[in-house]
Amino acid sequence: xxxxxxxxxxxxxxxxxxxIGGLTAGAYLAKHGYRVxxxxxAATVGGSAGWYVRKNRLFPTGATLAFGLEEHGxxxxxxxxxxxxxxxxxxxxxxxxxxxxKTISIYKDSLDxxxxxxxxxxxxxxxxxxxxxxxxxxGESVLxxxxxxxxxxxxxxxxxxxxxRFVFHHPFxxxxxxxxxxYTVEDFMRKYRLEQVTPFRQMLNVQLIDAVQTDVSEAALxxxxxxxxxxxRGSFSIQNGIxxxxxxxxxxxxxxxxxxLLNSPVGSVSYNKMEKQWEVQSPKCKASFDIIVNNTGVxxxxxxxxAQNRNxxxxxxxxxxxxxxxxxxxxxxxxxxxxxYQIVPKSEHSKxxxxxxxxxxxxxxxxLNKNGETVAGEVxxxxxxxxxxxxxxxxxxxxxxxKKEKVKNAILSEIEKMMPLKExxxxxxxxxxxxxxxxxxxxYVGGTSLTVKHAVLKPKSVRSSLPQFYIAGEQVFPGxxxxxxxxxxxxxxxxxxxxxxxxxxxxR
Ligand SMILES: Cc1cc2nc3c(=O)[nH]c(=O)nc-3n(C[C@H](O)[C@H](O)[C@H](O)COP(=O)(O)OP(=O)(O)OC[C@H]3O[C@@H](n4cnc5c(N)ncnc54)[C@H](O)[C@@H]3O)c2cc1C
Numbered sequence: 001x002x003x004x005x006x007x008x009x010x011x012x013x014x015x016x017x018x019x020i021g022g023l024t025a026g027a028y029l030a031k032h033g034y035r036v037x038x039x040x041x042a043a044t045v046g047g048s049a050g051w052y053v054r055k056n057r058l059f060p061t062g063a064t065l066a067f068g069l070e071e072h073g074x075x076x077x078x079x080x081x082x083x084x085x086x087x088x089x090x091x092x093x094x095x096x097x098x099x100x101x102k103t104i105s106i107y108k109d110s111l112d113x114x115x116x117x118x119x120x121x122x123x124x125x126x127x128x129x130x131x132x133x134x135x136x137x138x139g140e141s142v143l144x145x146x147x148x149x150x151x152x153x154x155x156x157x158x159x160x161x162x163x164x165r166f167v168f169h170h171p172f173x174x175x176x177x178x179x180x181x182x183y184t185v186e187d188f189m190r191k192y193r194l195e196q197v198t199p200f201r202q203m204l205n206v207q208l209i210d211a212v213q214t215d216v217s218e219a220a221l222x223x224x225x226x227x228x229x230x231x232x233r234g235s236f237s238i239q240n241g242i243x244x245x246x247x248x249x250x251x252x253x254x255x256x257x258x259x260x261l262l263n264s265p266v267g268s269v270s271y272n273k274m275e276k277q278w279e280v281q282s283p284k285c286k287a288s289f290d291i292i293v294n295n296t297g298v299x300x301x302x303x304x305x306x307a308q309n310r311n312x313x314x315x316x317x318x319x320x321x322x323x324x325x326x327x328x329x330x331x332x333x334x335x336x337x338x339x340x341y342q343i344v345p346k347s348e349h350s351k352x353x354x355x356x357x358x359x360x361x362x363x364x365x366x367x368l369n370k371n372g373e374t375v376a377g378e379v380x381x382x383x384x385x386x387x388x389x390x391x392x393x394x395x396x397x398x399x400x401x402x403k404k405e406k407v408k409n410a411i412l413s414e415i416e417k418m419m420p421l422k423e424x425x426x427x428x429x430x431x432x433x434x435x436x437x438x439x440x441x442x443x444y445v446g447g448t449s450l451t452v453k454h455a456v457l458k459p460k461s462v463r464s465s466l467p468q469f470y471i472a473g474e475q476v477f478p479g480x481x482x483x484x485x486x487x488x489x490x491x492x493x494x495x496x497x498x499x500x501x502x503x504x505x506x507x508r
Contacts, residue, residue: 019047022295024489036258041265046246070234315389315433389433447474
């Protein structure tokens with residue numbers, strides 16, 4: 001195991017929030033002998049990479065596409081270390097980016113991808129290829145660093161030792177990372193005179209807004225290089241949905257003697273200085289713990305001056321629909337479909353959608369019932385778009401209802417332009433940032449945008465300013481996405497173990 005754990009002597013840990021970050025932290029800690037209790041607000045695990053049941057159908061709560069599950073991939077290695085088996089289907093054609101007047105297919109195979117770039121940007125093909133090849137090299141260096149499992153910022157001697165080892169083994173990668181550390185993606189585009197090429201810029205923006213929560217003008221080149229090139233390493237769909245990752249992590253925690261309490265939102269936590277214990281209250285748990293790992297993205301009223309979370313930027317509006325399977329025989333017949341579509345709304349279409357921050361992210365799946373069995377005669381479609389939660393929070397009830405209906409119809413119409421869809425819809429239900437607030441406790445999802453400041457200069461640590469209190473999830477290093485959240489959970493568990501070894505917190 002790639003662990004740095006110290007002796008835990010039955011320390012008790014409360015993981016608040018059963019998102020993929022918290023569960024990863026809990027699983028590593030349980031594996032190292034900690035007594036882990038996970039308290040989760042919702043009725044299922046997985047948070048925004050989980051699932052929910054409506055009208056006997058299983059819908060994803062957010063994420064659908066998984067990364068890092070290839071052999072020796074970052075997530076695969078973590079799951080192996082935790083003795084978790086997770087079948088996943090590799091996607092050779094994970095995505096189509098649909099721009100006004102152009103569709104660009106993203107392929108796993110490098111040759112197919114380069115051919116697609118040449119075909120789509122014929123007037124700039126050499127610059128585009130050079131941009132992409134060099135971006136790939138930067139992405140490889142970022143990956144090499146990530147594979148050392150060094151958490152940023154560096155706060156301990158062992159972190160420093162990890163960096164020195166990296167310098168020793170990858171001197172060229174380090175030089176590359178140092179050289180581009182202050183670059184935005186736009187700075188890098190300038191080197192290839194591509195910053196003014198509108199469709200190229202749009203294609204990058206669409207992917208970056210989903211992956212790092214901001215566009216080329218602000219996205220830090222280092223994390224963006226990995227996000228943009230990761231499809232060549234591998235992207236995956238998971239039978240029964242991405243929530244299966246969290247389900248298996250939760251099962252593992254229980255298998256190791258930990259407990260998972262669902263429908264158990266934590267209302268308050270308080271620190272008992274004398275006992276050096278955290279007192280935690282939820283409907284199903286009133287107990288003291290040596291250590292807290294907070295994976296919720298909410299503060300619990302503690303230490304607001306040194307807020308654990310930067311304000312995240314976005315919320316999500318989503319549409320979950322059940323369609324008649326006939327759509328596959330009709331409009332989609334014989335089409336080579338990607339797993340997902342990222343669609344830039346066409347300008348003439350819907351004013352409403354342009355007020356939201358595209359792209360529209362759409363996936364099609366088999367329709368599953370609540371037991372995970374395929375429902376004959378149906379397919380499922382999920383669509384989501386970034387939106388500003390404030391616009392929903394500040395609405396009156398009437399305005400909220402109207403806006404929700406308008407955005408829902410605009411999304412359907414936008415997809416309709418790609419394929420005739422409306423006549424196949426059996427059922428479609430929308431969720432807004434207030435829906436997320438209600439079910440997973442936060443209206444803002446997706447963490448903070450990975451700008452140079454947030455990702456490189458001041459990455460957010462898994463350690464908080466509070467004693468024995470750690471943070472995991474999309475709001476801390478390395479940032480948004482299921483793979484990053486899982487890594488943050490790993491980093492949080494390692495920080496706990498290192499600190500326990502150093503300070504030997506008293507357990508009762
Ligand atoms: C619409 C959408 C689509 C996405 N698509 C993808 C994708 O395709 N691929 C990808 O890799 N990533 C995707 N993401 C991002 C990814 O889902 C998240 O970054 C990741 O799942 C976050 O995990 P987390 O553990 O940090 O937090 P979360 O999943 O947010 O988990 C937080 C947990 O804390 C719980 N909680 C909150 N308050 C309390 C409380 N008081 N007490 C107890 N529990 C509490 C919540 O219920 C929740 O379960 C998507 C996100 C969204 C919203």
